[in-house]
Amino acid sequence: MESIAKVIPLLLRLTLGGVFVYAGLTKVTNPGDFAKDILHYHLIPWPAAAAALAVYLPWFEIFCGLGILLQRLYAGALMAVSGMMLVFTCALASAWFRGLDIACGCFGKTKVDIQTHFPALMARDLTLLAIAVVLLVRVFRKGKAASPG
Amino acid sequence: MxxxxxxxxxxxxxxxxxxxxxxxxxxxxxxxxxEPGDEISYETALGFGEKILWIDARPSPSYAAGHIDGAISLNEDHWQELVAGFIDEWDDNRIIVVYCDGGGCDASHAVAKRLREEVGVKNVHVLKGGWKALPK
Missing domain, CATH: 1.20.5 (Single alpha-helices involved in coiled-coils or other helix-helix interfaces)
Incomplete structure (x- = not known):
């Protein structure tokens, strides 16, 4: 029973970290396509801001993913990933609500259309958000237990 | 914290x-x-007169539900089946204008890119605002 309690957080950590490293790597080689995907959401009206985000975000995802996998800057990485997942989920929901016929842009240039795959995309994002929050709460609880008084 | x-x-x-x-x-x-690049407005497209060849890049059911008069359906989902129909209609004098659902869709850009790279079409534009921007 105790081993299961250790294995589950490990699996969650490897999944979340792995997904973020992979997501960053798929976009880092072609920020142009990612910038287009960002602009298609119509949430950022300035192309220069979309270009800056397209070039920065994949690297931030990679570093956060590595932080989670290697447990370095772990709590900060979990906090950042929770924030990112919250923003991604809201962007996805807003695109679906506005009936935008666009590609997700989540893992580089793949044809994952929001309109047709919305429930699956939403389920995936909410699952990743839940994993990040569970791991973050665990870190805070451990920290509290370890701190004197 | x-x-x-x-x-x-x-x-x-x-x-x-x-x-x-x-x-x-x-x-x-x-x-x-x-950069906006190859996007053109509906008014500009109309200025091409009879030379224009409309390409509907939306999914086939959307095309079946309604499209611009004379538009040819060509989408990425059924590229292999549909591209032959495009080649039959196309010649070097035609000006291709691709449209998809709205201003935010990527399908028209993707189809325009494939027409340039795979079919060798030079004169390809994308309709700004797509199907939703057309006067009804």
Whole structure:
């Protein structure tokens, strides 16, 4: 029973970290396509801001993913990933609500259309958000237990 | 909590240097991607007169439900089946204007790119605003 309690957080950590490293790597080689995907959401009206985000975000995802996998800057990485997942989920929901016929842009240039795959995309994002929050709460609880008084 | 915020700030900083290097390397790619480029308005397209060949890049059911008069259906989902129909209609004098559902859709750009790269069509434009921008 105790081993299961250790294995589950490990699996969650490897999944979340792995997904973020992979997501960053798929976009880092072609920020142009990612910038287009960002602009298609119509949430950022300035192309220069979309270009800056397209070039920065994949690297931030990679570093956060590595932080989670290697447990370095772990709590900060979990906090950042929770924030990112919250923003991604809201962007996805807003695109679906506005009936935008666009590609997700989540893992580089793949044809994952929001309109047709919305429930699956939403389920995936909410699952990743839940994993990040569970791991973050665990870190805070451990920290509290370890701190004197 | 304060430590977590500090760690997050460190991660934000760590990502900055490779992002700046990447921006330098990929500058042309980024610039080309964020410029409106080959998009034209409906009014401009009408100015092409009889030379225009409309390409409907939306999914086949959307095309079946309604399309611009004379438009040919050509989408990425059924590219192999539909591209032959396009080649039958196309000649070098025609001006191709591709449209998809709205201003935010990517399908028209993707089809325009494939027409240029795979079929060798030179005169290809994308309709700004897509199907939703057409006067009803």
């Amino acid at each position: 304060t430590q977590s915020i500090r760690q997050m700030a460190a991660l934000l900083g760590l990502a900055l240097l490779p992002a700046l290097i990447s921006a330098g390397i990929q500058w042309d790619n980024l610039k080309a991607a964020t």
